[in-house]
Amino acid sequence: MASSFSSVAALQLLLGLLTINLHITDAQIGVCYGMLGNNLPSAREVISLYQSNNIRRMRIYDPNQAALDSLRNSGIELILGVPNDDLQSLATNPDSARQWVQTNVLNFWPSVRIKYIAVGNEVNPVGGSSWFARFVLPAIQNIYQAIRARGLHDQIKVSTAIDMTLIGNSYPPSQSSFRGDVRDYLDPIIGYLVYANAPLLANVYPYFAYAGNPRDISLPYALFTSPNVLVWDGQYGYQNLFDAMLDSVHAAIDNTRIGSVEVVVSESGWPSDGAFAATYDNARVYLDNLVRRAGRGSPRRPWKATEIYLFAMFDENQKNPELEKHFGLFYPSKQKKYPFGFGGGRNYGEVAIDQLNATLPLVSDM
Template identity: 85%
Template sequence: MMGNNLPSANEVINLYRSNNIRRMRLYDPNQAALQALRNSGIELILGVPNSDLQGLATNADTARQWVQRNVLNFWPSVRIKYIAVGNEVSPVGGSSWYAQYVLPAVQNVYQAIRAQGLHDQIKVSTAIDMTLIGNSYPPSQGSFRGDVRSYLDPIIGYLLYASAPLLVNVYPYFSYSGNPRDISLPYALFTSPNVVVRDGQYGYQNLFDAMLDSVHAAIDNTRIGYVEVVVSESGWPSDGGFGATYDNARVYLDNLVRRAGRGSPRRPSKPTETYIFAMFDENQKSPEIEKHFGLFKPSKEKKYPFGFGAQRDAKIVVDEFNATYPLKSDM
């Protein structure tokens, strides 16, 4: 992790369990973390770092070895639910070099999982961010950018074939801080008392639902088929930038946890699986704002007063509250 004062893997797992947090996202197959997760009951998104994509894409044996080392060696005592092959890769911009490797790496990892008969239990996907959305307003007109369709459409086709969800990182904070003239703070924090955006049959009282449904619509508008979305990151910083205050972060995160038991206006029938970024403040990240997304201080003290488990409103589906733990394997 990008911090020099953070707890050990075993301490982190105990912190998850004592706070009734039932799911975790690891960005890297950190062996100490995977060992600590054994028999914890915590479900896991296991990440493949972008730096590993080329090797997995170009050599099926490398993918099989990766699966053996990081999945089969720990399954089923570690409950791996998803493998996120790459994070926020885009065919345009700084990560564009990786884009050619994402789908072949996904397919090679999937084939290695399938060869073990585990493809119904462990779903292989990739995580994208909202920059791949070209139009998000109104949500029903959501569409992917024209210059990413040749990258993303084949991935969506694979996800449809494999019955796997698309992992999407959704941050109302960045939308709000980038456009506070048009986006109100209550709309971003889930505190608007009324519908803010009316979109045909759907009404939106918060930006999170509108952003999420713009992704649902973008997938639907490809006409490829129905693919579910898992929100693989969302959070709000408590310092370091415009609108990044302790109170705003507390309100956003508390309301995001409360929201976890339901779906979105466009897809209301199933709760939205949502992972909060991040477990800890990380003092070596940059820019400054990236240091302040934690739910906990490095001392393991809660930053915010709310809880995550059975003491919450009965509508909260505990298993839908999760947190990300960005361990690096060089820890």
């Protein structure tokens, strides 16, 4: 009986610790504000739409001055993007980086709560964006030094956003690694992130993984609707594809043995039209479950709630191919496309229990 009581007490303590950790960590969801549409509302209307829907984090892909001005005193935290086309000048000229920071950061800080600067998006050293790759790290470093010179390097973190194509082996997640042909590009960036205590930004899309391999990946696993753990990877259990993909990034970083780096999910979404499995219902279920999931960590990082930015705020009619036009959470009319909210609405105690079920071995397994 005493042994049983101490086991219960230990479990309650562990639940309490997890609950406290998750409660302390702000689990608010973010939404990416793309602007590639000719029928979108004004920046000021967009910021009001974020506020009225309790969306407290935003990502923009370039330093749009109207958006930055409208964000003043809004309380919305921001990922501020550096377009790939600007990387060369920022990498090769420290004065350009200092001027960029003055114009787009210091002129708005602190009334605009810039949290991260994403220097480049989905640059791949092998493929269509390979020309930009040589400029990513020096541009990051020059912007970081400009931020550091003003004493803001602990408040504004400078990073870059990658996509999942840089992962080579991703199954099982614990054996994940970055592709051999991108290590010369990524390893120095990871080394910088360790030094600067900055997270890696990762765009994580179960939709594309499922659409590319529906034979081996089930739709419930991709949509968070699987009733049970489908993949066991040692002590880690995976009930959904998002967690498996996120942990493959965690493991790939860990397996470089360079150092510990957190991961922020800088994009994730599901299109409602335009391609295989791109339906309104699939998008609604995925996005609703992703918002609910935002309050907890992944199996490999259960102690830290995952910071997630949904893609995207609006359907953008100037994007291609067709499915890229249908990722919006809102129509350009500002009407909500889906019925759910964005407050990360799950009970933290319930999250802790869920996480224990997903990641800790049962007594019967020992």
